[in-house]
Amino acid sequence: MGFWALIRPVRGLVVVGIALQGAGAIVGLVPMVAIVQLVTVLLRGDQASSAWGWLWIALAGIAGRMALIGAGLMLTHLADTRLNRDIRVRLAEHLGRIPVGEAAQRSSGRVKKLVTDDVHALHTLVAHGGGDMVVGVITATAAFALLLFYSWPMGLAALFPLLGFLVVFGSMMGKAATQFTAWDDAKERVNAATVEFTRGIAVVKTFGQSGRASKQYRQAVDEYAGFFGKLMVPMVGASSTGLAIVSAPSVLATMALSGVLFLGLGWIDVTGFIAGLVFGVGLAGPLTMVDSYSVRLRTAREAAARIGDFLATPAMPGPGTFDTPGDDSAASFSEVSFRYDPSGRDVLTQVSLPLAAGSVTALVGPSGSGKSTLAALVPRFWDVRSGAVRIGGADVREMETSTLFRRVGFVFQGTRLVPMSVRDNIRLARPDASDEDVVLAARAANIHDRVVALPRGYDSVVGADALFSGGEAQRLTVARALLEDAPILILDEPTSFADPENEVRIQAGIARAASGRTVLVIAHRLASIATADQIAVLDAGSITALGTHEELLARAGTYRDLWEAQRLQTGAKT
């Protein structure tokens, strides 16, 4: 997505803003002309009234220029403010549309960079870039044309500093362009080294190795600073030479010397000389900003490209409109294959598994066998590559989002609470639930007492008024699932991160939530799912065995191995 497409919602404001600044630039020529005229009048010793007239015109022109450019800048700034908000909303919306796993896996640093740093970097481009460019071009061209009109030799003389600047600056930018990327990389390395340095500081220090990590950090810093020698010294040298050439004193001196020469040769008159001084400076002035903008504009363009790239990452296909009547709580995986990385290998291969209405199905298998991935396909955290996940006979991809989420409830390991009130956390999926229902669910999940003990009770905001331990947070999640009252419940290691007292309470809540529902549960403690209606053993992305606890134990295989290993671990002591 290009920059032009990115700013679509504020294009009108930007265009009008730039147009106003362009108009300001044109009006800005009025005082130059007026002053040349005024000088002519003064030198001829004409009547005072025409001198005053030209002076007022000059002042009015200056005021008009400031007003028009100011108004234009206000509009582009307003556009920038609106665009900031618009892009942030679009970025967040997109985060909500890409596969859920991808959104949660995207490193928080990258998300932050996109949403704040990159959006902010657009400021130069939107609020200043276009206007300044238009003003610069119009002022320079028109000043040159007017100067040619007044006195062509002076017009040609005015080109000298301009050419000098372009030669010096152009050669520098050509050389520097290749270095910029390396410079950015060095800067990035400083950031990475800082993050690594601070995140790993505990490890580094407890192993008495702070010297090593700070050495890496130091290296990154020195390398970055080394760019001053490699890139900045020649670049600053060239850019300040260029700017010194087009600075007002240099231009005035050039014009004065040429003017005196041309006067002696008889090529120009005094008016032409004055016009040369006035317009010559006006012609070169806009160039001085080229330097300060070149770096910022590049940053802004890169930021725009990153935002565009992110918004162009494929979103999941929108939900269907299928809205099953009735309340069918059966579900099934049929020949499901899935991979995270399109060019990688399958994480799940041809998995077929029916979940009968009201039954409990357990998924077991070693770490990395694909259990959590399989469960995550039901709520469409990802979409299958082939095959289908069905609820009540309908493909989840064809179901309307709210229908899908009314049918399926979840309790995951280490679930996050969101920074809302405890009440709103519990009724996250059913915002219209009554306070009584919330309390009922909290009681059933064994978290009510903890909540009412908080100073603000159910109104306590998570994170601000109340901090919950992992186990307590999990009980709130169970309450959420209870309130949601979905006919299908997915449990992924719901009791991990909990201390024993919490674990017992979570288990009790889950027992209540599970009764009478279709349950898909992932548990590492096999004893806890021994009574499941069916147990599916997943190994390297395929179901290798399916049956009840007794059936699976009767035959040699992964399940029996896992069971034996666990019995050795815990059985001896309990």
Place this chain on the structure above:
Amino acid sequence: MIRALGDLLTLARGQVPVARFCVLVLGYAVAQGLAFVAVVPVVDAVVRGDTGGSWGAALVLAGAATVSALLYFFQARAGYGISFGLMQSLQQRIGDHIAALPLGWFDHARVGELSQLTSKSAEDAGSVTAHLFQPIVSAVVTPLTVAIGLLWWDWRVALAGAAFVPVAILIGGLAPKLTARLDAMLDRRTAAVNEQVVDFALAQPVLRAAGRTVGNYPPLDEALDEHYRTSERIFWRTIPSVLASTVAVQLWLVLLLVTALGLSLAGSLAVPATVGLLVVSLRFVGPLADLSEYATAMRAAGESLARIRALLDTPVLPEPALPDTVPRSDVPLAFDRVSFGYDDTEVLHDLSFRLEAGTFTALVGPSGSGKSTVLRLIARFWDVGTGAITLGGSDLRALGSAQVIDRVAVVFQDVYLFDGTILDNVRMGRPDAADAEIEAAVHAARLQEVVDRLPEGLNTQVGEGGVRLSGGERQRISIARALLKDAPIVLLDEATAAVDAKNEAALGEAFAALAAGRTVIAIAHRIEAIAGADRILVLDSGRLVEDGTHDTLSTAGGRYQAFWAAKERAAAWKLGERDEG
């Protein structure tokens, strides 16, 4: 601006030639002004038709312009040089200070803050000399020089010219103040948006399952709204200031030019001087109008500098000049009436116990009871509030961080792996370890079977944060490096997250290897680790409530017995059976 410069000078502390730079900038501003003044004699001579005089005056102007150009060049180079030197020195001092700060100071929020400091804030500080100082000084000093130069022709015009001083003060001083409070608010709003968006991304599983996205997820919606509202308020608030600056600049020009023309027409001011003044006066409008923008940027840079100073002023743990000496191993570890709080609230109260060398102690208690704090204090992440922790009778504060760290190996839940290979991460335990020692540690930590599965073995890259390994595998790496370090004291915080049975068995063996012959203090979750401990300390709300072995405590009728009963019940639980929690 003055305060920002003060901060800058303090932070630069003579490492960079700031004084020379200031003189160059000032010199440039004055030279530029003098060049403008030098235009007047040229115009005068030209108007009078004095060819020789014209050449002379033009050459003087050229000379002034050359000086001005040279000074511009040198001040720009000096400014960038200082900017980079300052950034480098600030980044290094921040780095040194980070390395010296108490470990407890670091938490997840700090990481983002710190990378802001080393990148953006340090760059802001650098921008003062590279981009801001010269335009601000020139915008004020150049017109002032011209005004003084005008005294040569007429004091009234000079006075009118000097009237720009209040205008400049109005624009540069007042305008940024108008939005200062809102700007600070916007910074907070930006931080809030950051936090909410990152949270929004991380909470996607929950939010999507609940059908929430932008538009019906109030925390993010509100953060975005408030940010927008604040930006808009700043926008409207700047209109009067822009308007005021514009009007002020305009009034000054009217005053100056009307005075000049009036005097000229009345015959008191020579026409050439009036002409020269008219020619250069247009040059002052731009820099003056830009002044408010530069002043605002200067204020932002000042805030960055203040943040850097605040970090550099954060106190570090005191280290003894003459550390105590005690034997490295076979000494007891004791808490003597230790109380401690991270802020004003105390989390450990009057804790006393003594752990003999070579024993295994399990810390038991509900979350928030202070178990992790005990471990952190032993590793001297923080110093105790009152009381003392002693090793072989010596206070940790008298031993100094280096000796404490040398004696303690830490295996925490949240294993941080550095960008590099598995081998690099293990070797960190003791960089000078022989290959055979590393091999032994890898075997004892049961890391070998993990490594065998990887195509590149020990040389497999773990990536930033070691993202490609499972929790159990990462913990085995951290056990291997603790083994390699061979410290007499081991602090262990077992992971509570689910690991499969095979992983759990391997981890159990690895822990056993690490515990052998060492003093171990563990926050344990596995039943056998707790039941097999030499000693169990039960903490509740930061107090030691029970102290004994599994056999004595499991029938004592106290906290531990309840804890154990719950643990057994949880272990025996089966989904589908009703349980009256």
